[in-house]
Structure formats: structure tokens, C-alpha cells
Amino acid sequence: PSPMAHSQDASTWSKLLSLTWSDANRWNMQQPTPANILDYFCERTNPFYDHHCNNEQIRMQRLNPEHLLGMQGVEYVLLRFQEPILFVIRKQFRKSPTEVIPQSLYYIINGVVHAAPDLGSLFNSRLLTTTYHLQCAFNSLNSIVRHHPDTGYSWATPGSGQGDSSGAASGASTAAATAAAGKATGTGGGIKKESSVFQRQRVDALLKEWSALFPSPHFQPQQQPQQQKQQQSQQQNQQTHSVNKKAPSA
Known part of the structure; x- marks a missing residue:
């Protein structure tokens, strides 16, 4: 059953989940027992x-707690x-001496009262915690991933030296030196470098995938009239030769 039934809406219940209550003086003065724990809670x-x-009405009229069985309405009972150290109080709505509707649970640990969360609140909390940590993990991975046409994807971990300022500065100085040397030699600073294995394999894989998705139509070239005549004469000769073989000898 929902813990908000008959008495509390969702917003009020969510606020109660973040609250605690205790009375240290009274808890230390009296020895907590199953007989007096409801007096502490109430x-x-x-x-x-x-x-x-109904518990408040019983207390005001100084009646025996057994009178709760003959009343209707909200009441608190000791469940376990x-x-x-530990006492579990249940809030319930009594309809008859034998029929009650549970509404919410509260547990007392060393004098501190807490509201037990319902199953929906527990699932929501666990899901929010899980998605938060997953998002943090994806953000961390996204900040260190690197891609280069020659080598593909790689990870710039803190110990690898990739992506730091010193590496960027050294790369910039190397590029500037190469450009200056190219201008001096008249090559224009260009560096001719063979394709890597990764590039060749990647290009071959892409070409194979694209050719499978978009097959090219095969067109047969139109034959010239002279070639057509030669093919027809060859076919006639083959047919005549086959007929001569089948004819019986005289």
C-alpha cells in the first residue's frame, strides 16, 4: 500500500523522508522498552x-490501549x-477490529526517528544515483578521447603526456621548424609520408562497405556490326559441324 494513502500527498511525504526527530533527554532518562516506546514516539x-x-484520544482520555481495537481511524502500533536499539512503528488506518490498511513505517534507532522510504522512492533514488555516476564517467572519458587519421582513436591519460601544454608546444615548434626548412630548400614545407596500415585497412573496409550498399550496374558495350557478323558465322559453323557429326555414314 502507498504510504501517502488517506493522509499525506507526495510532496509532504518527500519532505518527511529527509527529516529526523529525537528527544535525547527523554531517551536517556527512561529505558526504552516495547511498553513505553509508543509514548516516546507520540x-x-x-x-x-x-x-x-486514535492514540492521542486514548492518551487524553487515559484509556487502556486495548480500546484502539474498537475504534476507527489512524493509529500507531509497534510492529517489530x-x-x-531498534523499534519499528507502523501507521495504519483501522476499519474494523480485524481489518487495517498500512500507510507508512517509521523506525527508531538509538532514539532517532526516521521515516522508512516506500519502494517507489527507493527505486527513484537508486536510479538517479546510477545515472549520475554514469554521466560523470562518460564526461571523464569524453575529455580524454583523441582521434588521429593515422592511428584512429586513443586515450590521452594523465600519464601518457598526450594533450598537455608541453606536448602542444613541442608539436608547434616542430611544425614551425619543418616549415622553415621546407622554405629554405624550396620544397614548400610539405612532408611526403606513406599511408599507414590503419589508413589502408580503413579505406579498404569503407570501399567494401559502400560497394555492398551501392552496387554499380554492369553495362555490356555495344558490339560493332562486323563483330556481330563474325559471331553469327561462328555459330552457324558450329551448328553445321554438329549436324555432320550426327548424320549416319553411307
């Missing part, structure tokens, strides 16, 4: 406590406990 300063519940 303090009016507790933001998780509904002042209009591990004395003296």
Missing part, C-alpha cells in the same frame, strides 16, 4: 506524529523491535 514535537490519531 510526542507532540515529533513531525511524524499525527495529533488527530530489537530491544533496546
Whole structure:
């Protein structure tokens, strides 16, 4: 059942999930037991406590807690406990002595009251945490990825020396020196370099992929009239030769 049923909307419940409450003086003065833990929880300063519940009416009229079974409305009961550290309180709506509708759970750990999150809030929190860390990982990888036509993709890790200012400065100085030498020798600063294995394999793979996607039509060239006559005469000679072979000898 939804913890917001009959009493709390989604916004109020989300605010309660971030709250805690405790009364250190009272917790230290009395020994927490299953018999008095509801008195500790039902303090009016507790933001998780509904002042209009049946427990408050029982306390004001000084009735026995067993009278809760004959009442209808919101009430708080002790669900589980591990004395003296952990106590679990359930808020429920009683319809009859044998029928109740759970609304929310609260747990008390060493005197501090917390609201137990519902399953939807728990899933949302885990998903947000997961997507946040995945986004951080993608951003980190995107900042160090490098691509070069000769070598393809590579990673500029902090220890590799790629992508730093010193590497950029040395590369710029090398390029300037090469350009100056090219001008001095009259070659224009151009560097002739053979293609790498990566480039050749990549180009071959692209050509193969494109030729499979867009096959070129095969056109047969038109034959000249003289060539057509030669082919026809050859076909006639072959037919005559085959007929002579089949004819019986006299």
C-alpha cells in the first residue's frame, strides 16, 4: 500500500523522508522498552506524529490501549523491535477490529526517528544515483578521447603526456621548424609520408562497405556490326559441324 494513502500527498511525504526527530533527554532518562516506546514516539514535537490519531484520544482520555481495537481511524502500533536499539512503528488506518490498511513505517534507532522510504522512492533514488555516476564517467572519458587519421582513436591519460601544454608546444615548434626548412630548400614545407596500415585497412573496409550498399550496374558495350557478323558465322559453323557429326555414314 502507498504510504501517502488517506493522509499525506507526495510532496509532504518527500519532505518527511529527509527529516529526523529525537528527544535525547527523554531517551536517556527512561529505558526504552516495547511498553513505553509508543509514548516516546507520540510526542507532540515529533513531525511524524499525527495529533488527530486514535492514540492521542486514548492518551487524553487515559484509556487502556486495548480500546484502539474498537475504534476507527489512524493509529500507531509497534510492529517489530530489537530491544533496546531498534523499534519499528507502523501507521495504519483501522476499519474494523480485524481489518487495517498500512500507510507508512517509521523506525527508531538509538532514539532517532526516521521515516522508512516506500519502494517507489527507493527505486527513484537508486536510479538517479546510477545515472549520475554514469554521466560523470562518460564526461571523464569524453575529455580524454583523441582521434588521429593515422592511428584512429586513443586515450590521452594523465600519464601518457598526450594533450598537455608541453606536448602542444613541442608539436608547434616542430611544425614551425619543418616549415622553415621546407622554405629554405624550396620544397614548400610539405612532408611526403606513406599511408599507414590503419589508413589502408580503413579505406579498404569503407570501399567494401559502400560497394555492398551501392552496387554499380554492369553495362555490356555495344558490339560493332562486323563483330556481330563474325559471331553469327561462328555459330552457324558450329551448328553445321554438329549436324555432320550426327548424320549416319553411307
